[in-house]
Amino acid sequence: MKKIAFAAAVFAFAAVAHAAPATEASIRELMETTGARANMASSLQNLAKALPQILRMRAETMVRNNPKLNDDQRKAELANVERRMPIVTAALQKDLNDPKLVDELYNQVVPLYARHFTQEDVKALTAFYRSPTGKKSLEVMPVLMGESAQAAQKLVQDRAKRIVEQTK
């Protein structure tokens, strides 16, 4: 009986050790394998490009919808927005393309992975993404996802159009 209890205890311990949380080093290795740094940097760059345009649109809408302004004032305010745009664009470019920002993101994503994946998981993930097929799927999947979303949109659109036209 003692023997069995001992074996059970060892087994339980082994099970716990088995599910050890992933180490920081192994998570960083996984992230390097999946190209996380380059992905983060490119998302930040996209953000830096998109934000000035959103800001401009908002500022212009605010000026246009302001009932207190007359046409001349409106024109002057719009010119003002235009004049300030290069400043904000440059500021955003500088702040969002900062390598330190990527480091900061990286440091926060490591604990996120540690919370969800065990050491064994991380090793298996790294092994898959290092294999030729894993590597290829990393490259191809984003493109494929984009194309499949487009295809889905088109299908839904065609069907909806047909139905709306039938009910005319």
Next chain:
Amino acid sequence: MKKIVVALIASFALVQGAVAADQAPAPANAAAVRELLDAMNYRTMWKASMDQMSKTMPDLMRQQVEASVKADTSMNDAQRREALLKMEAELPKMTEVLSGVLSDPGLMVEMEGEMIALYSRYFTADELKQIAAYYRTPVGMKSMQLMPQVMAESMAIGQRVTMPRIQKAMEQFRKK
């Protein structure tokens, strides 16, 4: 109203990329893609995302119609009010029609055909089999299940980290 709905549907396709007429994939590929879709729980995921879309649809339609009514300079305020009331009255029916489109099993089958063409264009039958095998391993399954959550948490981290910098830039915008 119908005109608006047609325009609205057209606007769903932000990028109407030319979806090339695909050559029929080799049967080996078609079978391998089906196997992969199965490993990915494709049907369950498709249904869940269509359900989600059906739920957000009424608000999305309302927003778009409101925006286009507001922007229509040929209407006066009374006409705008009337157009919005009309939209509210017709919204339940339009929602029902679109929900019907989204939940149609025929749509899912058609989409599978698209996926087969798409995956065949990028992967060989061998690669497809390897990816399917990976998704059937414990870690492959786990990563697939966790992916939406991990993505959402990563997005939240991204927002938290970038927000202060964006706000700083916006303050500069206001000052100068």
